[in-house]
Amino acid sequence: MTDNASVPSAEEIESRIKNEVRTFLKTHSEEITAADQILIDRAKLLIQGRYLHGFHQLVAVGVDENGKEYVGIQLDNPHGNNSDAEIGLIHDAAKTGAKLVTAVVVHQKRPDEGSEVHVANSCGDCLEALLHHHPNLRLICWVKDELLKIHVRYLVLLPFKKRRAGANGISEHQHHT
Numbered sequence: 706m707t708d709n710a711s712v713p714s715a716e717e718i719e720s721r722i723k724n725e726v727r728t729f730l731k732t733h734s735e736e737i738t739a740a741d742q743i744l745i746d747r748a749k750l751l752i753q754g755r756y757l758h759g760f761h762q763l764v765a766v767g768v769d770e771n772g773k774e775y776v777g778i779q780l781d782n783p784h785g786n787n788s789d790a791e792i793g794l795i796h797d798a799a800k801t802g803a804k805l806v807t808a809v810v811v812h813q814k815r816p817d818e819g820s821e822v823h824v825a826n827s828c829g830d831c832l833e834a835l836l837h838h839h840p841n842l843r844l845i846c847w848v849k850d851e852l853l854k855i856h857v858r859y860l861v862l863l864p865f866k867k868r869r870a871g872a873n874g875i876s877e878h879q880h881h882t
């Protein structure tokens with residue numbers, strides 16, 4: 706009963722939980738549709754060339770049930786009170802009270818890193834804000850190396866949720882490569 710050797714290490718336990726979470730997310734995900742791919746391409750187009758002194762590296766693009774587009778651009782501020790792209794997206798939709806049904810965030814690397822553009826995962830704070838304002842939202846995001854569409858409610862409750870850390874414990878905050 707006191708055989709500690711039979712108890713896995715903290716790292717092993719965390720690894721097992723992450724695997725369980727990945728399986729959970731995949732079983733509660735939806736396939737990326739042609740319309741979703743258009744949304745991803747649209748977001749990539751919007752972020753390209755936005756990079757300016759490190760202020761704009763992320764953009765969030767969402768659509769309501771009529772397919773109308775809303776956009777949020779991440780904003781770094783000199784005083785450090787930065788605003789994530791998702792919060793900008795929530796502001797944009799709030800102008801008309803639209804409810805988003807699908808959204809995606811993309812990140813552009815710095816020019817000295819090659820300016821590569823890729824889909825990024827949201828942080829825990831943004832997931833909570835998105836769920837609060839858009840309870841029917843599905844986010845296009847990475848689960849390990851697979852791009853899937855998942856209801857934000859499944860993402861927000863995950864055990865590894867941290868402020869500005871891996872939103873779902875699966876990949877780095879908004880810097881999936």
Ligand SMILES: [Zn+2]
Binds near residue numbers: 789827828829830
């Ligand atoms: Zn965020």
